[in-house]
Structure formats: C-alpha cells, structure tokens
Amino acid sequence: MSKINLFVFAAHHLSSNIAAQRFKGLLKYLDPWKYRVFVFARGSGMPHPDIGEVGDDDVSVYAIPGHCVGSESPTAAAVPILAAAFIRSLPFTLARSYRSPRQWLVSALSEADRLCRQKLDAGERCVAIGTYSPVDSLIAAACLSARHDIPCVQDFRDGLVFESLGRPGWLPGLARGIIERRVVGTRGLITSVSEPLVDDFKRRYPDKAVAVIPNGYDPADFAALDDDADSGSEAESLLATRVPEGSLLIGHFGRIGASDSSASRSLEYFVDAMNGGDTVSAQERVVLFVGELTPEERAVLDRARFPVVILGQVDRALALQLMKRCDKLLLLTGSRASCATGKLFEYLAVGADVVCVSGIRNAATTILSETRAGQTVLVSQGAQGAITLRQACAASYVMDRRDVGAYSKIEQARVLDHWLSLAVAA
Numbered sequence: 001m002s003k004i005n006l007f008v009f010a011a012h013h014l015s016s017n018i019a020a021q022r023f024k025g026l027l028k029y030l031d032p033w034k035y036r037v038f039v040f041a042r043g044s045g046m047p048h049p050d051i052g053e054v055g056d057d058d059v060s061v062y063a064i065p066g067h068c069v070g071s072e073s074p075t076a077a078a079v080p081i082l083a084a085a086f087i088r089s090l091p092f093t094l095a096r097s098y099r100s101p102r103q104w105l106v107s108a109l110s111e112a113d114r115l116c117r118q119k120l121d122a123g124e125r126c127v128a129i130g131t132y133s134p135v136d137s138l139i140a141a142a143c144l145s146a147r148h149d150i151p152c153v154q155d156f157r158d159g160l161v162f163e164s165l166g167r168p169g170w171l172p173g174l175a176r177g178i179i180e181r182r183v184v185g186t187r188g189l190i191t192s193v194s195e196p197l198v199d200d201f202k203r204r205y206p207d208k209a210v211a212v213i214p215n216g217y218d219p220a221d222f223a224a225l226d227d228d229a230d231s232g233s234e235a236e237s238l239l240a241t242r243v244p245e246g247s248l249l250i251g252h253f254g255r256i257g258a259s260d261s262s263a264s265r266s267l268e269y270f271v272d273a274m275n276g277g278d279t280v281s282a283q284e285r286v287v288l289f290v291g292e293l294t295p296e297e298r299a300v301l302d303r304a305r306f307p308v309v310i311l312g313q314v315d316r317a318l319a320l321q322l323m324k325r326c327d328k329l330l331l332l333t334g335s336r337a338s339c340a341t342g343k344l345f346e347y348l349a350v351g352a353d354v355v356c357v358s359g360i361r362n363a364a365t366t367i368l369s370e371t372r373a374g375q376t377v378l379v380s381q382g383a384q385g386a387i388t389l390r391q392a393c394a395a396s397y398v399m400d401r402r403d404v405g406a407y408s409k410i411e412q413a414r415v416l417d418h419w420l421s422l423a424v425a426a
Helices: 018-028 075-083 090-097 104-121 135-148 170-183 195-204 219-223 229-242 263-275 279-283 295-302 316-324 342-350 363-371 379-394 409-425
Strands: 004-009 035-042 059-064 125-132 152-156 188-192 209-212 248-253 285-290 308-312 328-333 353-358 374-378
Touching (some): 004 104, 004 135, 004 409, 018 409, 035 104, 075 135, 090 104, 104 135, 125 135, 125 409, 135 170, 188 195, 188 409, 195 363, 219 342, 229 308, 229 316, 248 379, 263 328, 263 353, 263 379, 285 316, 295 308, 316 342, 328 363, 342 353, 353 363, 353 379, 363 374, 374 379
Parallel strands (some): 248 285, 248 328, 285 308, 353 374
C-alpha cells in the first residue's frame, strides 16, 4: 500500500518553544514505511528540492519566510490571512498575484498545494495537519483540506478562544470565536492538550470528533543526556559554584506568570510558605529558577529568606542536565483548569519528585495524582498547606510511581497513527 502523506503546517517548528516540541517529537516516531511527512515551518529560507526527490526522506522541513498573524504583523497584512478562514480559495489566488515578500501562509500553501497535487495524482493518500499557534497554521491546513477534499487534523496547544489574537475586548473576542469555528469546520479531527479543553470543544462542537493528545516527553532527549559530556560538565560547574555542597536542590524550569498570570500567585504562596519554616532547615534547601522571570516575580523572590539561585534562560540541553540533578522539581500553576504545561512531562521523564503549588485542581494536578509522581498544595489551603509544602520540599524520598509511559512521544505517536489510519480510510 502507498504511503500516507502528511502536510503539517507548523510555523513554530524550527523554534525551541514548547509548542514546537509538542508536535516535533510525535512526527519522528511515526512509521517511515507508512508515512511521508512534509513540515511547513517558518524560517529564513525555503529549500527547493527537485520534484522527483521530494519526500525521499522521512520528514522534509520547509523553512518559509514571511509574516504571521500576531503582534509583529500590521493589521493590513493580517486581514487577508484571517479572511482566508472564510474564503479558503483566497490564499491560492493571492499566490498568483503576490510579489515578495509574501505572507507565510500564502507561500506555505503554494508549496503544499503543488506537492499535495503531485501525490494525489500518483494515487497516494494525503492528510493536512494544522498546529496552533499561530492561527495561520490552522487556516493553512483548513484551506488545503478544502481544496483537495482531504482529511484534516487541527491541533490546539490551547483553545483558540483562550489565546490572544489581536487586541483585547469583546469585538476581537467575537472574531476569535468565529475564526475558530471556521478552522475546525473541516473533515477531520480536533485535538488538544488536556481533558478540560477537549470537553470544551465537545460542548461547543458536538458534531466533531475531538480527542486528547497531551503534551509529553521525548525519550530520546533524556537518553542522550548521558552522552552529552559538554552540557553535563557545564551543569556540574554551574551547580558547584552556585549551590552549596550537600544542599537539597529544588528546581523550577520555564516561565511562570509570563505564560499564565494567575500562576504568579502560586509563586508568592511558595515564597511565603518557605519563609515560614525553620530557618536552619530552610538553609539546607536551595531553590533554582531556570527560565524567564518577570520583574514582578524577581521582586517576589527578593523576599525569600532561603537560598535562591536564578539562572535565567539557558540552552535546552543544559536545562535538562540541570533538571536531572535536582532532588525536587517545582511546578507552579494558576487558575486555568486546562493547564497541562509542557515542563510537567519533562519532570515526569526525569523521575524526581514533583512539588506542585496551584490555584485550583487542574489538568496538571490530575496527571500528578494519576501517575503518583508528586503532590499538590493549593494556595487556598492557607497555613496548613504551607506546612504540607515545607514537608514535601524537605523529604528526600522517591515516591512509588506508576508507569508514565502514556506521556511518552512513542506512545502518543502510536495513538496518532491510529487516528490518521482511520481518517484516510473514511
């Protein structure tokens, strides 16, 4: 049987953010004998392989320049892209009339249309996949699906209605909802990262197939750590100069309020709780923050009466090496029920106990409970919760965890393969 061709629109694919890691890991574990993958990413230059050579590799990545809808894109440039959600033939018309520089969506669709037509003419099967964010990727997948009547998977890292698109206010909010209805109005599947988001999609689109593809961890990333002597040595050197020998190291990785403003309240609770503990034992615990912090969060950490080390943003390989050397891993979430932040799954892969401070019980705390990978304290638990938190941060035992394999990219690729097989057979 001929291969299945996947046309994946992922403008963020070449970046290192968590949205990029989400689908990048899935694609590498799909069966190369069954799938041929074309990824349309955003970059500084686009390769132009010969038609006969296209798809000979398992995954072909096209780095396509151009603007996407967002803060960097002027309104005049965003309007035709958003209009394509309603007039799906529009990008193909624009491709024939635009002169450089083109919008990313127009250029990506032009290349995808050529390749998709070639594969369909050869009698092969095709599927379009859009990965949010930005919204351009979802619109591109919907346009290609409509043009060639092929199945479409629209993957939401978050629900579009929960994300910013243009200016705040009721009118942009109304526009977001309308655009979302258009991009999911394709023959295929909606996927998202957590049960609350999936439940919301099911409620609003009862006629659509909706399923969870949670964020997860790539086993290859962690298997490679032992062979990466350079980043390992750098991690050891950093810790030797910043963390007193014999300390119990608690690590937090990634952003806090910059991703979810309500999570900053959990940071405040954590600092106040740790400040309320025994001074001697508190000095034995060092809290390491790796990643972007807002000025307000740095001000909160200035109040800490326990050792705090702030490294800021570092290379991903170094971050994983540091994570591996932590005794405890700190997770701070806010009041979003759908929160299933990508760092949680890296925490699961590392294997250290996770201590979570959260505004509410959410998707992340549910996963912690199901896997028995750590414990959660809610900010609403007040003084009693603070005692529990200090005890969790002081304990040096490893919890008896169940298998976390369901969050491995290998297992998730198997599930995706099942869905894609059903889509092309329908």
